[in-house]
Amino acid sequence: QVQLVESGGGVVQPGRSLRLSCAASGFTFSSYAMHWVRQAPGKGLEWVANIWSDGINTYYADFVKGRFTISRDTSKSTLYLQMNSLRAEDTAMYYCARDRAHDAIDVWGQGTTVTVSS
């Protein structure tokens, strides 16, 4: 079945880095654009970044631009999010998500928790 499994979350000090991974299975990973979406504790959904199926085109929310980098490894069917210069406000559950057809998100991972705290 179609599945996205995130990993790499944890507790990190402000200013440090973390890399999230998302292992995809059950579908042709190379054919889909992918996203990272986050949700702070008790808050709503917030789009973070997108990467096209070609792995070349990437887009970011303004609040992470210059700090986060999205990438993908088609040979491993894995999506990444490199997060640098982390701030307390980056504390959230981070979801890996599949783009349906250049429109909505049709598959969500279970999420991985990132806590930025000293």
Next chain:
Amino acid sequence: EIVMTQSPATLSVSPGERATLSCRASQSVSSNLAWYQQKPGQTPRLLIYGASTRVTGFPARFSGSGYGTDFTLTISSLQSEDFAVYYCQQYNNWPLYTFGQGTKLEIK
């Protein structure tokens, strides 16, 4: 940036009654709007896309409508499993998504 505003923030409805949730965009998004359902402790699930196309697996009591800037999610006869938080999302500016802040649908 397109801002999505949902109302009300919390909606209290009795089982069996109709629920109407609203979503407004700060500028036209045509029909490029999706709705998601999120239950406590669970991941969001795509419910509707294209403003009105219901995803397989959701019953017909869920319906979406609207175009441009004003959208509505209607649940015709609430069941216990429908109580959740619902988010709207625009993708007119794909891939620069924006979500509404959510409407919590709770049991009255």
